[in-house]
Amino acid sequence: MRENISRVATMLWKRATVLLLASTILIAIPTVSANQLRSAPRLKCLSQSREKIQDNITLHHRLTALRNEMRTRSSTQTTEVDAYVITYYDDHMSDQLMESDKRLNFVTGFSGPGMAVITLRSAALWIDKWQHEQAEQELNCNWKVFLNDEHATIREWIANELSPESRVGADPHVIPHGMWHSLERQLGLHNIKLIRVPRNLVDLVWGSLRPAPKSNSIKVHPVRFAGERWDSKVAKLRSNLTAHRCDAMIVTSLTEVAYILNLRGSDIPYTPVFKAYLIVSNREIILYINRTHLNTGLMNHLKSHNCHNEYCVQVKDYQDVWRDLRTLSQHWKRVLVPSADVFEMGASEAIYSATPRELILNKPSPIILLRAQKNEIERQGMMRAHIRDAVAICEALSHLEKRFIAGDDFTERSLAREIDRSRKIQDLSEGASFKTVVAFGPNSGDPYYTINNQTEHEITEDNVLIIDSGGQYHDGTTDVARTIHLGDPKPSHIQAYTNVLIGLIRMSMTSFPENLKPAELDALARGPVQANKYSFPYGSGHSIGSYLSVREPPISSSHTAKQRHNFREGYFFAYDPGYYIPSDFGIRLENVLEVIDTGTVLPSGHKFFSFQDVTLVPFEPKLIDNEMLSTTEVKWINDYNARIRQLVGDELKRKQKMDAFYWMMNKTRNIPDPLHSGTDARSCRSLILVLSVTVANSLHRLLPATNAFY
Template identity: 40%
Template sequence: MSFVMGHRNRCSPSKAPPPGRVDTSSQLRELRARLKAMALDAFIITRDDGHQSEIPANRDRRYTYISGFSGSDGIAVITREWGAALWTDGRYFLQADIQLSCDWLLMRVGQPGVPHLIEWLVEVLPENSKIGADPKLVPNSVWNAWTSQIGDSSNSLIEVFENPVDRIWNSTTGRPPYSDHKAYVVPERFSGRKWEDKIKDLRAKLDAEGANAVVVTALDEVAWLLNIRGYDIPNNPMVYAYVTVTTNSVNLYVNESKLSTDVKIHLKALSCYSEHCTQIHSYDALIGDLKTNQQKWKKVLLPSRCYNSPGASRAIYSAIPPKKQLAIPSPIIFMKARKNRIEIGGMREAHIRDAVALCDFLAYLEEAIAAGKEWNELQVAQEVDQFRREQNLSRGPSFPTIAGFGPNGASPHYSPFESSNLLKIDGSSTLVLDSGGHYLDGTTDVTRTIHLGTPTDFEREAYTRVLMGSIQLASLVFPFDVPMNSIDVLARGPLWEAGLNYLHATGHGVGAFLTVHEAPITIAYTMGNLTFQEGYFFSDEPGYYHEGHFGVRLENVLEVVKKKTKHNFDGQYFGFVPVTYVPYEPKLINVKMLSPQHRKWLNDYNTKIRTLVGAELKRQHRLKGFYWMMDKTGYIPEHDSSSSSGSISVTALLLTAMQFVAFSRRGL
């Protein structure tokens, strides 16, 4: 049996490697020597840390050290004698192809002929091979899937607690330390609720499930539950910690040097002898304590996978006997995703200030380019981050800013901070700017695509189709039980009509001064069937990427709200309200392609920008940004003889979406 592995860019001897390619041959040699000493035939390296974080600390980016690939999603597999391979999704195909040296196979997940990693290992390894992985870094659900896929083959999956990567990657080989910054308290005026009340609600959910304890492993859940934040994860205000909550105790496992006296007072940890305070334990004591304390527990809730939340690690599951495990999604996921009144208000306010920063920056950028000044992508990213830092309550970027010009914009997660191929910004192509900020009262994530010259007809068509899809999704009013995945077709429909598409999800949840990618929300027709709740916030971000030429992406954060409808046939109805208010680029919009409904939505949106963002721009005396915003938000005639009949397409897409709903209701 053989597999089509996919083309690698410039891997023939006659071609020079592209800028940005990383030579990891020495790391591979050292790791293979370690595998031989450990009697392992292969080793799997995930991108996870002990909390299964989407973005781990730099010290925990083991698969980047071994492979050179810096994307946020990937799994590396190194065999002793049969090659090395990396699996990643469509967001990173171009980036991985550039960064991986020719020692690596690139497995483009979801593409024809690409095997699962265990399928590949079983194929290439000899019989009776030992495949190692670190159980502290692998979600239990993933470990079980790997075990099942190995099946009846003679190969075996081995728990390796002493990670061989850690033996070759240390301070002498450039491994960075963890952050030494201390945690801090999020006041109730931003969190909206006391941590003690959240614990009370969590205990009620444990009681309803018949559980005596829960292990909280995800860092954003720890931060939300206890109303604390920190600096341990780049661009995410998290503290490395675990929490266990029982009927009569709250236990925080953390490096105690991270906790100031103020935080300990906040957690009532200075003298704790009841269920209403927090006991502090060493970070490394969790597994041992679980093995001891499980003897007095009848049932322990261990987080299982919930779409984009991986759940607890194999090591944590192994500490609790199977008969005592209650493996279900963490209830905190849903408690946290549904924002309270204070959090909702904070998210709205944070997005207005964020829009002020973006309007002011884009006005500054356009003026600079028009004056003949030279800018590259890295300067764009650095400057927009600085404009955000000037806003009240700013706590820095919510992720590394993506600023991709021309062909670099065709890589959805292109990072100028890591690029060896920075491009100069000019008027020849599009610039995709995907950026966001953390504020004490909220988190933002917004993408705009601009053009500083004269766009081509195809660039305008692609941009307009992406805009149409974004509007169609944002305009939807729907019954409460419509699955999230079914609305994806609304955003993709205008692109599909022209034979275009994009290889990433249409949307993700957004936290309130937490992670910019928040469980459980994922808008993708291939994933899940959860339903929306009032107070959820998520991104609406269709795109199009013309490899080697240009990219387009437009992203707003939407709030889920209750809708009053003329009739009430099927219970409660929901809809969406944008909280992102940043102008679109008029020169990239082919107005003739827009239906009257699209035009009305766009005019209403522009009016909101002028009202909400305009007032704040003037209050902050940012007149350059104000006049730029006014210029970009002009009125579009809503009816003319040349307008598109796009409303017919919307109806067809809605029918398609409702077919998804019907199938899900029937369990098909």
Template identity: 40%
Template sequence: MFITMRTVCSLVIFILCTWSYGHSGSANEKIMGRKLCPPMANVPQPVNRVNTSKILEQLRYEMKRINAFHGSPIDGYIIPDTDEHQNEEVADHDKRLKYISGFSGLGGVALVTQTKAIFWTVWMYHQQADEELSCDWQLLVHGESLRLDEWILDEFKPNSRIGADLKLISNGDWEFMYRTLANASINLVPINNNLIDLIWVDNRPNYPAHEAFVWPLEYAGKKWDTKVDDTREKLVAMGFDAMIVTALDEIAWLLNIRGHDIPYGPFLKSYVIISKDQLHLYADLSKLSSDVRKHLRTENCYSAHCVRLHDYDAVWTDLRSFSQVWRKVLVPSATEFNNGASRCIFILISAEKRKQGPSPIMYMMAEKNPVEKIGMRLSHIRDSAAMCNILAKLNEQFNNGHQLTELAVATMVDTYRQAQNYSRGASFKSIVGYGPNGAIPHYTPSTASSLKLDHMSTLVIDSGAHYWDGTTDVTRTVHFGQPSAEQIDAYTRVLMASIDLASFTFPHSLRVNQIDVVARAPLWDTGYDYKHGTSHGIGVFLKVHEPPVNMYYGQKSTDVVLKEGYFISDEPGYYKENHFGVRLETILEVIAKNETMGKFLTFTPITLVPFEPKLINYSMLSPKQIRWLNEYNAKIRLEVGAELLKQADHQLGYGWMMDRTVQVSSSSRSIANSFCFVVLVAQIISVIGQ
């Protein structure tokens, strides 16, 4: 899945102002950069645009009410898209930003004043936000406009009051914003009763009622109490008596349990407090089945290797009282794909005892044990076989004249994956973009936006699944007709970038932001660069975006390095706006490479889905790249071929796979040269004919 570079409630997004915004209330007001804003007579608004005018009025009323919070009314209110755990995806019950704005994507934050409503999003969601937000909203884009604190400084006078819910904002973001605004005598005010909760009364979804369940040792590879002991050893070595665990994937990994509380994430919404001799779990106790309680040894718990259960909300009082007996407490800080503990959690511990730092659990979780490694490999073989069947079926349907749409393809992908052995559902919402929509990296089709497929352009399919023994994430770009020379060139360069990273050997101390340049070089050669990271970590039946890996050369200084046992994505891309897109994503396992001098690492691919030969100009590939591709195709035939042959209806998928894994020879490169020349001549003739 494409790296989000999220702003999830991040109040430190770096944005430059590209246009201004008039005073609200003017009949002739024009919001620059918005589609069909202001509304025009007899011109319908986009079908997926949500009118939230009445809800904004209700929010502004609550902002004026003195009894809604301590002190005077507030002049602005910040609404992030996160929950108490800073999750990338949140339960429907917690989608406060969607309720107030209508925006259904990720990576947004809003600020509402008495006269204006401002919305920030990342560039890959700009088009979606523009379609969904009503004309009440001004839309700003990460990297192209003022950042949130700058906008507030420009807009508000000294002694203004800006409110926010401390549970929904990370401590790091709060401290940055507080210091910045305080320098201008603007007050950042904690709001104890979330204002959206006060007005979102009718038709608010409930939290999922499904029970949590045990993740068996046959997949986990290590007992939960052993993981707890390992964590305690890390904490002692770091000088801490205790730690509050707020990241849901870390809790799931630590206790070998999974849940249903977060969309596309197998997590139980919970907190854990771990000390030298006690372990406390805070959750909805009705979701802890007898199997989970037995697994965690919760009955008569008096030792260091059992779990004391508490109601979820009890953490707000317990953390304050427990910390009185501790000398030093670790509060998780922000890392890639994890914004760290909330401001509310942070202030519960006295200043002299708390310290923020990266969670040691994150690093242990990323370094897979032998059983987890096997599970990841096996789950990816099964998933790759599923993708071969899906792509083969799509190709057959298109050739037989079926009317395919992006939405139909996404539905087919999700339905087929759900039926696979050991499947536990999709790991994220499937991304299926054809032609111009494929040039939007995080586009997901809807009824209103779904395009029909034809033979003229590329189709990008980015999807994944959770299995008992692993989590998958794969992107392939296909073409159902005869691709243009431009499309072939773009695809080939993306393939070259993907191969160069997958075949890279490097010293173990090389940082991930340094490795990123290896993948971008084939695209930089043409003066092109894609606006997202090249790689993210991936969990084992956990998060599809797993810290600490986020490979992007534009990162500020980072000390993150890869280790044997890490699993990461390899996903360069090419996006020609309003025309077509190409992205190829393969999951790689980090392995050791024996060298006579020092410790070196390299990769081996575990995603085994063929690339599209008709989109490859083999003459552009180096001998090393062709050798890698031949070895990759041979591995697909051996491992995925065996998996496909187990299936009763294997003929279609197996034949499709075999056709696309033919070994490439030097003669193939010569033929490719001739083929590309023919394509070029055909295009010239077409242009002359017009």
């Protein structure tokens, strides 16, 4: 779920943005005085040296140039604007961005996700609380910083800065429709107008220095990995559209375009996608891409030669989508334009406004649920990918321990490079699925830490080390976190690690009815950690793709989230409980789980599901307090270790990685059964755990006459 700025930062920013905008739609808006618009402190700006200010002179010039564009009437802008909104997104609301789409970073210098508003005399950036330190380091003193849920909202700040009748400009191509609609309504209550600026003003300032958009090749994702032909997927999508009485759909998510057509690319970091739009109607399929991607193999795959039936793909220039939306809609009675759903932000305001409003069905993309439920080939591929990924992790960690004992030095960055190298050389590997996170000691106490020059630590034997990483393989995507210790851990380290491990085990062992919400399962992992009056500050899990995004809808497990989606057989779910003490240490463990149908059907007719771990990386024995484990938990660990020895061990031996093999065998030693020491508190806890895991099943069997819980 986990960036680590490339993954967790974007997820939490998107959630916070939706909450920020939704929570400010009020019937009556009170007047906000200037002294209420408190921003986050900029301590360095109170005593910033002249030399430091000179370091930021380029960013100052960019801000000045942008304000000049705001004042200018030209062929690309019909009116002056009093404020300008800059979002983190690209045209497809992607999690990761091309260098040419990092407009927020270009103007502000801030490398994380957020939203900025610039007026002719002030500039402000909205971010999440955990990004404050990063913003303090990267922003110059022209910027005020507001923390979501703690300081003034975007609407409040704009209303305080501008007078009625003012105009706020924004590029509708890079703002989700839902966000645009909310902000437009909020500003309208202050008689401030949100207007569409036809061309992005940041691009005008960037000019010739803007990096050229990538134009990498597009690859066919063969059926031996995809498990289903693309025309079969299109047929399912069309059936879904017919059920909603729609004639067509505009697909804007890059991962959805890649999935539905069995294609992959490399335009975006860490996610194998390419820039494209796709229109699917009852009679046509039209793909809008950079035509330099075209080759004979791609055209044959899409059946694009002599395209005269409903199961061939017409290929057009990327920009033609805007003309076609207006012309094709003349023949449609209803068209589905995707709305936001969990991690997907839906179509942009530009896509929405290019389609006649009376024709639009604005709801989540049906591709989300089609993609999440993996077919048998994808399920087998995910298992194989995780075995090879475990080989990579075992090889990297065994190398770390061997060289560390020999006296070699490692930093967070050098270890991250070693993990990436080990993963890259595996069969069918396409590199990392997100930026590898290595956090040592005090840095591990920050759940959102990413390596940077100011805070990078050398790795020693004095504290714990968190490694959070994932890989992209042709047959699957992985996401795994482990915490290790190269010396003698403190009792506090062991207790925290064991509690987090117990939480992960409880989730892995649980069985549940298919209509149970993920948020209700989230409490399982938090229980052991909350026993110490602490709870990790992020959602504990998310769906994961198959050679696609490491974090995809529809599942997001969080005890604070309102979810309308349930687990289904064939979903894969990355689960990562943790424990963090700021500036001291942290614990993080993460496994990917497959949702399995147990074959049990409740009296209500609902199926009963369970989980199967597909991540097969050893835990750290020296951080486990066996006395804290129940009999059931010990058995789970021993069974898990036996699977690692068999599946990962065979692959390590096949590749003749014997150092890593012996390291793995040492980490997966059998734990003695606590029952041998007699009846004690652990045995009682084991009984309680068994009862808690099966209580839902028992209750539903005892109450067949009511559907109150369903």
